[in-house]
Amino acid sequence: KRYGGLILGLSFAIPFLIMFVIFILKEIYPFGDRSFLFSDMYHQYMPFFTEFMRKIRAGEGLAYTYNVGIGSNFLALYVYYLASPLHWLALLVPEAHIMEFMSYLAMVKIALCGLTSCIYLRKHFGEGKDVGVLFFSTFYALSGFMAAYNWNIMWLDCVVLLPLIVL
Secondary structure (H helix, E strand, O other), X not given: OOOHHHHHHHHHHHHHHHHHHHHHHOOEOOOOOEXXXXXXXXXXXXXXXXXXXXXXXXXXXXXXXXXXXXXXXXXXXXHHHHOOHHHHHHHHOOHHHHHHHHHHXXXXXXXXXXXXXXXXXXXXXXXXXXXXXXXXXXXXXXXXXXXXXXXXXXXHHHHHHHHHHHO
């Protein structure tokens, strides 16, 4: 019980550091000129994020936009693709760095998967099994699903929240 905070911190830090090393080895910005974004994350989410930030900074409403496709109901687009509280952190980032923000946001969400699964595992199996909890929370955070679908940033929140919902 006295190591609870340390275990929770490590359950976030270990997946984060593993992803950080992967970013270094794969030469993902700022360690190279490559991007973590691909597929829909690059072709859909990035333009949606950029438009969202532009609208918020300009004080425009979220109802409609002419800057996505040939025009779109932006509120529906926001609710489906962008309505994560973590996405509002993009307001702290200059528009020119939205791509990098999204790359590192995916890394943070993966690390949060480790944290929430650790919370679940400690409650379910007891706090005396900290080494096993750290291993399995890291396994959850870096699972095959996360490796295959990390580009689908809107669904990562579901994987983060699943252990808390099950709890």
